[in-house]
Amino acid sequence: MTLKTSLLRQLAPWSLPILLLAFWQAASSFGWLSTRILPSPWAVVAAFIALSASGELWQHVQVSTLRALSGFVIGGGLGLLLGLLTGALKTAETLLDSTLQMIRNIPPLALIPLVILWFGIDEEAKLFLVSLGVFFPIYINTFHGIRAIDKGLIEMGKSYGLSAGGLYREIILPGALPSILVGVRFSLGFMWVILIVAETISAQSGIGYMTMNAREFLQTDVVLLGILLYALLGKLADVLAKGLERVSLRWHPSYQNSH
């Protein structure tokens, strides 16, 4: 009885999507919906099977993932470094923070024309845009994470003989970590959005290129497959970030009931 209700409760959120999918398949099968507007779900599955069998799909996914991750490492690493610097050193804050806050207000995508002029349509352009996009969420959250650390803990650490390095390792970094991880989750979402736009505008490979290419040949099933892949990769990144939070914030009361 309880097993049955818990199973029902787990399945309940999926009932609406499944119903919609069934309706959509029926609409395409009975010809109510033109495949030029929307292919049937089964056609998307078939496109997935065909493209992954030829290896083409995996090559595009690999290229896009590599672009996303290298942009994330460069932009996120710089954001973390500068956030740690401005958060901990007053002089660094005075020198850097207002400049960075000004640049933050420029949407990275507004720079696309300039970026194309600078880098052409090569890898550097996409790397630059993604790095810029992930930089700010991580920078700002690192900065605020350090600022929000209980001053009493830092005073305690100093009076208990911790060196500057020890203070960073024992108090400042772990204290700022919850905030830094919020920044990581934000920037992971942003990372895919920027990559999608960058790849759609100009690319010779990657998921964005695959969908734009398919559009030229009216292969709506491949276009839809590309969109679904982006959604899936975005979700995957979020799940990974959540896992990271769960592992590194085990001490936090809000994570303690879920171990």
Added chain:
Amino acid sequence: MNNDALEQQALRQASAGQGLALHLEALHKAYGSRPVLERLDLQIEPGEFVAIVGRSGCGKSTLLRLIAGLEIPSAGSVRVGGRSGPGAHPGLRFMFQDPRLLPWRRVLANVALGLSPAERPRAQEVLAQVGLAERAGEWPAALSGGQRQRVALARALVHEPAALLLDEPLGALDALTRIEMQQLIEDLWRRRGFTAVLVTHDVAEAVALADRVILIEAGRITLDERVNLPRPRHRGSPAFAALEEHILNRVLQRPGSAPQEEDPHPAAALDLDALRWAV
């Protein structure tokens, strides 16, 4: 950096077990134009247990923070074990009003904070001394308020301090936990012989623990009372009650009686009704 660590260790060893003498001379502290402490002189002998009482805002916590080197005096000098100057004496440990445990370190790692790898095994020992050996692997968030303060006490004692400064560490605890903690602090102080300075606004606590009770009013010492009751002290005894009443009256500025002679037969039982809280 390395030299500094060696020097600190040498100082700590030299002062271990015997307690540090504290000399405050013409100590003055003001925040802006508002004076908190005015030309204050105080001598504390090595190994002595001194309680500082007073109303809130009288400057007693500031005095403790000045001794600890957490604040810089506006004028006058603080000499800890014959040493004055910026920064804290390495043989000195401060216990704060709140436990200030690192929530992201387990209990044992909190106690071992600031210890070199070779000294780390001591953390488990001291944790056992405060009665929390079996909680070593837990997060601070899983402990009660009294247990957290006991971990903070272990963290202070693991450095084998020659002087322990306590800034109302029991203020937030319930009455029973307080008495337990007071007994624990007294016990560890008697065994180790460090100098202890306790800031409190609980006169009964001051009388129960201290060799000397000092009252600070408006930034000055206005009472310096020796407590000659034998240890362990019994709160129910008439001598205890009389001394407590005397100091309390002085704090509240009520005309009161002088302390009476010691009772030769102190009551054996701990009488909770005799507990009184000042202010």
